Amino acid sequence: MKMTFRWYGSDDDPIPLQYIRQIPGVTGIMGAMDRFPAGQVWPQDDIAAYVDEVHAAGLECEVIESVNVHEDIKLGRDTRDTYIANYCRTLENLAPHGVKVVVYNFMPVFDWLRTDLAHVNPDGSTCLYYDEAKLAGMTPQDMVAATLENSQFSLPGWEPERLAQLDEVMEAYSTIDVEAMREHYAYFLRGVVPTAERVGIRLAVHPDDPAWPLFGLPRVCHSMADLDAIVEMVDSPANSLCVCTGSLGSDPANDVPAILTRFGDKGRVAAAHCRNVRHLGHRHFQEAAHLSADGSLDMYAIMRAIHDHAPDAYIRPDHGRMIWGETGRPGYPLYDRALGITYLNGLWEAIDKATR
Numbered sequence: 001m002k003m004t005f006r007w008y009g010s011d012d013d014p015i016p017l018q019y020i021r022q023i024p025g026v027t028g029i030m031g032a033m034d035r036f037p038a039g040q041v042w043p044q045d046d047i048a049a050y051v052d053e054v055h056a057a058g059l060e061c062e063v064i065e066s067v068n069v070h071e072d073i074k075l076g077r078d079t080r081d082t083y084i085a086n087y088c089r090t091l092e093n094l095a096p097h098g099v100k101v102v103v104y105n106f107m108p109v110f111d112w113l114r115t116d117l118a119h120v121n122p123d124g125s126t127c128l129y130y131d132e133a134k135l136a137g138m139t140p141q142d143m144v145a146a147t148l149e150n151s152q153f154s155l156p157g158w159e160p161e162r163l164a165q166l167d168e169v170m171e172a173y174s175t176i177d178v179e180a181m182r183e184h185y186a187y188f189l190r191g192v193v194p195t196a197e198r199v200g201i202r203l204a205v206h207p208d209d210p211a212w213p214l215f216g217l218p219r220v221c222h223s224m225a226d227l228d229a230i231v232e233m234v235d236s237p238a239n240s241l242c243v244c245t246g247s248l249g250s251d252p253a254n255d256v257p258a259i260l261t262r263f264g265d266k267g268r269v270a271a272a273h274c275r276n277v278r279h280l281g282h283r284h285f286q287e288a289a290h291l292s293a294d295g296s297l298d299m300y301a302i303m304r305a306i307h308d309h310a311p312d313a314y315i316r317p318d319h320g321r322m323i324w325g326e327t328g329r330p331g332y333p334l335y336d337r338a339l340g341i342t343y344l345n346g347l348w349e350a351i352d353k354a355t356r
Contacts, residue, residue: 001306001348003341004063004316006332008032009050015334017057023338025345028060030103030271030316039070039083042090051097063271063314064094065103065206069188074108075172076184084191091192095199101270101314102196103242105206106185108173108217109166112209112247113143117330118322119286125321128331130210130250132283140170140215173217181218186233196238204240204270205230209247211254212283222251224259231268240268246275246318249297250285256297257305264309272306274299274344275318287319287331290340303347307355317341 005020007013007029020026033050036042054061067090070083091102105111119129135143144166176184189203196203211222220226231239241263248254263269276288276295288295306313320336322328 002027002314004028004030006030014328021058030063030065031061032066034066038068041086044093047097063101064099067102073188087192088195091195091201101202103204107208125323127321128287176218178218181220189234193234193236193238202238202240202270204242206242207247211251240270242271244273245302246277249277257301260305261309269310269313271314273318290343304351307351
């Protein structure tokens with residue numbers, strides 16, 4: 001296991017690498033370079049500058065999280081081969097700089113969705129929050145406007161250029177069902193996995209967040225059965241998973257430790273985002289502190305499953321609360337994620353010593 005921390009780069013992240021280096025147990029970052037639009041080839045010089053800066057701070061940069069899949073690939077349009085070729089060129093450009101895992105997703109339009117970016121908790125902290133009842137009567141356009149208005153920072157998966165053609169894209173998806181979406185996904189994997197294998201990169205898909213359909217869009221990555229279908233599309237370690245415990249765990253029907261066990265035993269868990277959520281009702285939850293007792297997920301069982309079945313996975317905490325007066329990008333504070341790392345590392349050490 002390698003413990004990491006997501007970092008957006010010195011131009012777009014209020015948290016300096018020096019602070020990340022000071023968190024006990026952190027060996028590297030999961031890098032995000034959101035300035036490149038989906039479908040664009042990442043230039044070697046930009047990659048080198050980013051990775052060199054991370055290395056200069058005494059940290060590793062072996063995981064990149066933001067090589068986004070162009071919407072034309074998901075829609076199965078004629079232009080998809082061009083964008084798949086560009087994706088392959090980006091993988092070829094990343095590999096020489098020591099990148100071993102690329103986390104991506106295949107969610108249509110929205111990478112993730114919350115109805116409140118700063119829900120106030122009784123203790124005065126704030127957190128990400130979702131209540132499907134609040135979406136009643138809202139259009140996707142309404143949701144996008146409300147979300148972008150409530151954050152002064154760019155949000156991963158909510159880049160303005162990706163949403164500029166929202167009306168057109170939503171209309172295009174009206175003719176795409178789940179089966180067609182899976183076919184488009186398999187086409188993408190068949191196009192990129194051979195390159196990933198050749199350059200030594202594992203692709204790791206992030207599940208749908210939250211773990212159910214939104215606005216009638218065909219989402220295909222939010223259950224054990226979905227994950228089974230994905231790993232069977234192309235039988236290769238380069239076609240692996242990033243198990244986000246909070247995304248999958250937003251649906252109480254998902255047994256997250258069982259998912260980690262099943263796919264860890266298959267050698268298909270490359271990375272994990274470890275966080276807790278508290279279930280409040282049907283499709284209604286809030287992000288919680290990482291401590292098991294603060295949410296609805298058994299973080300001990302989750303870490304035990306990783307330890308026993310996917311011990312080589314890259315791990316990072318995820319979606320912390322804003323505490324102690326901190327302000328920043330919603331879901332990505334310093335203090336609460338650092339606390340989460342300390343807790344996760346404590347669980348890992350206890351599990352490791354108890355199982356020797």
